[in-house]
Amino acid sequence: MEAIYENPEKPRPHLVSILVENRPGVLARVAALFSARGYNIEGLTAAHAEGSERSRITCITTGDSQTMERIVKQLRNLVDVIGVSHGPLESSRILGREMLLVRLAAQGQMRELLEVARKFEARVISRSPGRILLEATGPGPRLASFLKALEPYGVEEVARSGPVVLVGHRKRTGRGSDGRKRPSGSRGGATKRTPLTRRERKE
């Protein structure tokens, strides 16, 4: 089916933010759509959105823009879905954060370890002799770097929340998806080529 599209574009990770009615089974419905249509979910969060009657489901899935358009159209067809916004993960208008808990054995080099934690703005949640539990938030790639930096210190257990995301308005914020400040005036080439669709229709 894909072959009919002259579409040299490579699949890449996209973020889909789905505003839904807070009704029983709605998460299963969204997940069922992904599995029934053969799309893979790589990360998923769901929690209350503004007010208790709505929830926001955020997921990461990989596809080219045609696939993404199909997914989004099909999601919009679900009765409990109020609105969908989406965009490539690296877009500067995707404002996403994730939370990470990591337990380490922390053999000996505690000072060094705390230095790494400070660098990534992580907090110490609990500490006992030979054990330390850290909490960090940030964009996914940054948390991945954090985990990599922690590797030498005996990572025992990791729990990640999955992304929570808001899709930004046209006005640029100072920070890109990697959470770092961009030099002012720089325009991400990726953003320019792939304008984000923001179509949360609230009719």
Added chain:
Amino acid sequence: MARTGSEVLLEALVQQGVDVIFGYPGGSVIHLYDQLLRFPRIRHILVRHEQAAVHAADGYARATGRPGVCLATSGPGATNLVTGLAAAHADSVPLVAFTGQVATAQLGRDAFQEVDIVGITRTCTKHNYLVRNPGELAGIIEEAFEVAGRGRPGPVLVDIPRDILSGPCPPGSPALASSSRKAPRNLGHPLQVKRASQALVESERPLICAGAGVIHAGAHEELLSLAEAGSIPVVSTFLGLGAFPAGHRLFLGMLGMHGTYEANMAVSNCDLLLVVGCRLDDRATARVEAFAPHARIVHIDLDPTSIGKTVRAHIPIVGDAGVVLRQILKELEVRGTSPFPNREDWLQRIRKWKEFQLPSPSPNGRIKPQEVIQELSRLTSGQAIIATEVGQHQMWTALHYRFQKPRTLLSSGGLGAMGYGLPAAIGAQVACPGKTVVDISGDGSFQMNMQELGTLAQYGLPVKLVVLNNGSLGMVRQWQSILFEGRFSQTILSGQPDLVRLAEAYGIPGLRATEPQEVASCLRKGLGIPGPVLMEFQVDPEEQVYPMVPPGKGLSEMLLGSPCPGQEKQMGMAGRR
């Protein structure tokens, strides 16, 4: 005293204008059935299997355009609905299915006759609900009907625990929030409409492809107006049959794997294809890369997901078929009286294709199934409501019955569910008591839901059953014959019942024709009998459905059939013509 959930449900049905439900009782819905006795305004048709209840509701809906309603108990009653829901989902048929569920306190504990039917049917319904507290019931029912009928229609299931059906239900429960939220976008984007009209005006070889969306939208008159205004030929999808009168000079019949020669040739050669109300599935397009290779494609559909699903549209228009066609007509009107270029060449080519005759079946003293349907079409003037099962007889019906009006073909096109036709005919006959309703079936499909003869007999429904008996599962046999070198694996049926005596066992008259010259008289006699009747035609098992586009080929690469049976390999390929 507060009303029970059962009363609330039945009152809501009356309010929705429901006059008939198709159902089958059981433990979880016993309170509802008890209350049903107090609601004489709602007719209940007792089927013999829950699958028939949902197909009958489907047939009712297709014949009338109003949502069909069916009812089943929990557990096996509910699971027996699944095929029917999937069939209605695939063909966008509005219906509301109610199922009983075990009591709220027992939910999730593997109680007797408990299944998670909401989970099971999540992807084969448009939407579904489990009623969790009595206060929601009225609101959910209202929303269920709205969702079923709104936009692109579809089946909705409402699962109700037995304690909610039997217990008190607070009055005046508020409607659910979302009902008005997703109003479909009926009006086509004006700019796209302009572009489509411009493309129509510029085209030298335009063609319209009409799908079931035209019928759902009631847009057949607009379709006729547009076709005639621009002398634009029309092909139809299988489920679009009836949207345009067969026999009209501009009508080329069905396109697709078993489409007519002229329809498939026209699609393959047009320079503009105006697709209205269909999703262009693989049976319609054959090999996608070879579909309408020279054409710009304008695709009108109410459901944005239908556009561009398989074939890329150059001019997509989201909107109601009727509304958008009216917009286009208006746009053309503005452009003056005769905005179109001379298309005589194109129409001439189409006339040539129309004149082409398939090799006719060689007379061998056996009844040709195609001729049975041609005769039925003549005798009913193409005006009967025709239900079909799935298989060769279904495609012969599409090719040889000359449908004149919308909502006269009831068939499981998308899902292809055998056993659909008889119960769907029951639903249509209940909805339209004065009309001639015929179920055309093969001997294989007929046996898949033949227990419904009992329903026909109980209600005296005058459905005419035409069984084309070739002693085999003909369509699969045809594939085995053409694509598997004639190795017939499990497609020859033996141990068949005597169908005439089977009908008679139910008190239904049975007729049988075994010779070609008996066909017309058998049909005439059967159609003349006031009640239900079964007509069995023992047809030539060597007959195949042609044209046929083999898997992996484009629409123009049709097999056209061999003049003598048994010589399939000598068939001509139409593409060379």
